[in-house]
Amino acid sequence: MEVITPRTLDEALRLKSERPDARPIAGGTDLLVELNFDRTRPETILNLAEVPELKGWVRENGSLRLGAGLTYTEAMAPELAELLPALAEASRTVGSPQIRNRGTIGGNLGTASPAGDAHPPLLVEDATVEIGSARGVRTLPLTEFFLGPKRNALAEDELVLAVRVDPGRQPQTFMKVGPRNAMVIAVCSLAVGIDRERGELRAAYGSAGPVPALVTAPLDAREDFPDLVAGASSPIDDVRGTAAYRRHALRVLTKRALDRVFV
């Protein structure tokens, strides 16, 4: 087993193409658990924590580019929280301060858990994923990125570089159900936004189907929207909750979220 630590993005992409089986690590909050519990022994670990191009966020022509290495703590900081309030709310529910200081948006996407907390707010924001490899850069709508539980659209030589969003259009919020407020994997989660420009209600759920998914409806469908969101989900019974409970919770959360954002 070996750790390789590129210092530039070009070097990272070259290494990933030369060693496609290398497991990327950013904050390590997912991979270290697997390593500590002997669940994985990758031959190569690609340490992305020293790649400056993946860090932070920037404004680009009215859009925002969130580097894959953006931590939840950074997403909660006032300036970004004002631009992407639901993402900030979701970040605040991630683990604990210790986890939020390490865990990254790009890592959340890479792991592609149906319960990933950053996914619903980014889906509501119509985010696109910037994906890079030694072959070049491509973008993909986030709705097409999640393929199944812990499966995403990355080819083996590709890395998540950034998430792009065009914020400021919609009042929005995020909600999550779990046994306590900290250190909780979502039983189910929900982001809701109102996009007046498009005349759309937008909701995205997590932990209520094989992938986090987006549900939209016309603005005047407010009354039916809770049923629509619950009906669009496809939850399962598991250790954290039953399918019936998750559907019910999504219905309740959607109604609450709409009450919160319709002001």
Add this chain to the structure above:
Amino acid sequence: MKIRLVVNGEAREADVWAGESLLTALRDTLELPGSKNACEQGECGSCSVLLDGDLVCACLVLAAQADGHEVTTVEGLRSEDGLHRVQQAFVEAGAVQCGFCTPGLVVATAALLERVPSPSDDVIREELSGNLCRCTGYAKIFDAVRLAASRA
């Protein structure tokens, strides 16, 4: 593999296994057993340390990722003048039962007071939510945090 890092203000070198956590390196190689090993999945906070000043779970940091960085453990909080004011407050408030969670809570509290000198109870609750005390001695722990804050 070899890593070089600054631990508690001192330049150190350690020979680590590639898949090893910073916690294992601190405890087994660098002979700093203050950070405790319990859940190994970031749930309990007993391994809390500062990495470049940020509070992290040492069990969730790859040792190799600490190469070239600065780590402060509970051992590093003490100065020549004696205990850190958070350590002293934990002693005086009786915020220690079995003691296993204490190093992590002390580091987390020190990090909190660095950013928020006089935290409200809600802020304390939120900021220490990643540190579990299985003796459930939270009332005394809160007393200790308030006491340490009052001595800034």
